[in-house]
Amino acid sequence: MAVVIDTEKENKEIAKQYKELLRISYQTLSDEDKKLIRKAFDTAVDAHKDQRRKSGEAYIFHPIAVAKIVASEIGLDATSIAAALLHDVVEDTEYSLHDIEKMFGETIALIVDGLTKISHLSKEKDISLQAENFRKMLLTLNDDVRVIIIKIADRLHNMQTMESMPEHKQLKIASETLYIYAPLAHRIGLYNIKTELEDFGLKYTEPEVYNDILSKVEESKEEQQAYITAFSDVISESLDKEGLNYQIKGRPKSIFSIRRKMKVQNVSYDEVYDKFAIRIIYKSDSANEKFLAWKIYSIVTDHFRPNPVRLRDWISSPKSTGYEALHITVMGPKGRWVEVQIRSERMHEIAEKGYAAHFKYKHGDQKEQGIEVWLNRLQEALENPNSNAVDFVEEFKLNLYSKEIFVFTPKGELKSLPKGATALDFAFNIHTEVGMRTRGARVNGKLVPLSYELKSGDQVEIITSEQSKPNANWLDYATTARARSKIKTSLKEDKKQIGEEGKELLRRKLKHLKITLNEKVVNELVVYFKLKTSLDLFFRVGIGTIDNQMLKNFAASRTNTFINFFKNRIRKTPSAPPQEDLDKEEVTAKYDMLVFGKEEEKLSYKLASCCNPIPGDDVFGFITVNEGIKVHKKDCPNAIAMQSNYAYRIIPAKWVDSTQQEFVVMLSLSGIDNMGLVNNVTKVISNNMHVNMKNINFDTNDGIFSGKITVVVKNNTILKKLIDNLKKVNGIDKVSRL
Secondary structure (H helix, E strand, C coil): CCCCCCHHHHHHHHHHHHHHHHHCCCCCCCHHHHHHHHHHHHHHHHHCCCCECCCCCECCHHHHHHHHHHHHHCCCCHHHHHHHHCCCHHHHCCCCHHHHHHHHCHHHHHHHHHHHHHHHCCCCCCHHHHHHHHHHHHHHHHCCCHHHHHHHHHHHHHHHCCCCCCHHHHHHHHHHHHHHHHHHHHHCCCHHHHHHHHHHHHHHHCHHHHHHHHHHHHHCHHHHHHHHHHHHHHHHHHHHHCCCCEEEEEEECCHHHHHHHHHHHCCCHHHCCCCEEEEEEECCCCCCHHHHHHHHHHHHHHHCEECHHHCEECCCCCCCCCCCCEEEEEECHHHCEEEEEEEEHHHHHHHHHCHHHHCCCCCCHHHHHHHHHHHHHHHHHHHCCCCCHHHHHHHHHHHHHCCEEEEECCCCCEEEEECCCEHHHHHHHHCHHHHHCEEEEEECCEEECCCCECCCCCEEEEEECCCCCCCCCHHHHCCCHHHHHHHHHHHHHHHHHHHHHHHHHHHHHHHHCCCCCCHHHHHHHHHHCCCCCHHHHHHHHHHCCCCHHHHHHHHHHHHCHHHHHHHHHHHCCCCCCHHHHHHHHHHHHHHEEEEECCCCECCCEEECCCCCCCCCCCEEEEECCCCCEEEEECCCCCHHHHHHHCHHHEEEEEEEECCCCCCEEEEEEEEECCCCHHHHHHHHHHHCCCCEEEEEEEEEECCEEEEEEEEECCCHHHHHHHHHHHHCCCCEEEEEEC
16 A cells, blocks of 8 residues: 655645754854755755655655754754755765755865765675774764764664664664764764764664663652752752852763673672762853862762762863863762762863864864864874774774873873873873883883883873884783884884895795795795795794794605605694584684784684693694694693704794683682581582682681682683572672672
């Protein structure tokens, strides 16, 4: 049956939406601005007149909705509102970019072009291609940062209206949103939109979890409101006495952040304490803003005891996103910890609208400057052409979501770095050259290692030397994207240089063996040594991992394959049946991977059957003659024989957990002491296959015990199972991972 569309009703709705768009605009619109928006609106209506969305409604509702998000929630100017209305015109209709430029000028055409480019990036399933697309998307920031902001608004509206899409598409779009768009919104300071994107992302990636938390949040709404009222009643009188103009609001935590807390702290919904925060928003002129914030702080702490560790002063040192506020955690009514956020109306606007609030009252050139600082930061990460796109996205995300610390230079300048940053990160933050020449660091006047983790308030001085240069260990000390990418680039250049020398060395060595170095021979050598590129081959010759004996073996394998075949049969270590090998490789692939050599490269390998190593074991690689690299445990029965007879074939190896977690895990237990408790605990651990107990330490004090156990586990799944089983032991109250 054909659906009858009431065009008149639809047109009325479109006109109504347009009026609302002008009414809710956060920036003050001049007559000129309104004309521009009207023209963009008319063009979009005309361009999309024959299009409908999957849900059946007229397509034009989508660009209007995106423009409304840009106008009110993000609070951008008329240019951005017009570009949002036109964002799909070039991609989906007969209008060309040239038409847009003629009608609306170069700026809007550039933004629309940037948005069209992002949509055209191939919709690849392959993660590395998806990451490369993301990188290209960030490069459009060069044209105009508004491209990204409108793209975030576009994604938000798509997430809000995704019901009519097939499930596989919902999952793909939701995952991409959590992977890319939510971190971006966070970076620009659009916290409300970030929260909404995360919640929608969870709704489609883990629907059961989402609905479960949602229903619990709904149930506790009234109770929360009552709590906020009780809190307000206590302090309102004191605030009124001081003649303050303020309002107190409650802000529930997002479903996504409740879920994250439940996961990280390994607790149930009821055990998550701070499910909401209380905001005190006060009116103030700019001169008294800071003074009033601390005045409100002292009033709140007169009534409720603060947690001294949880004070965050973002007023004296705003976050790099421009966020300002005073956060305190106090013991509220009914003995509950409550986070209280104290902000002026101006600070609140910045928290809600991000950068737009900074340039609401500015015009022309001044507007652009607010965004410059942020753009320059991002630019540094983008400028490095050598970094792998997936690493780039991961590091970009790490640096987005990280909390910040503030440290001082010797001259007292304040520098902001991500939490967890080291002295080496600080050196690269000052200047790339300083980083490259770093020899050591002094923190608060004391010499510290380069891996020293900085804390807020540290004063850091970097000691440099002309002779210093990055080495592979530096990657263990550096955490920020900038430092890591510069170190990797430097190491790659060193590798090339050693490769050049190695090539000449190889040419001379092969000459002695009556072999001429040419492309064919290089390819044979690469295959023979199970390498990936000729640079790997030259580099290994340069550093001596491939020595004369190995090259002689190669020459022999070319001249006499038959005899060589028998030699190999004799030398070969007993290997497992193929199926077992396959199973082991499958397990390895599923959980973790091995990296080899100083460069920590991923090479193909097999697990030796003589000692059956598992992730977490101390292992080394042994280059066999015709089976590639075999991985043995360091305490393998054959290890000593191999190390003494074939030292040149041994290559260092270590496990890297793909989730960045170690396999040696320390568990903390606490509860009520009773007879046989330790015995029961050890029984549970030894009955749990794949778990090895390295260390156990129990303390009892007045009937309460606390203990620490170090175990070695094969992977996370087994660890979770172990923790669940330990919780069932009589007397144990809490088990957590340290």
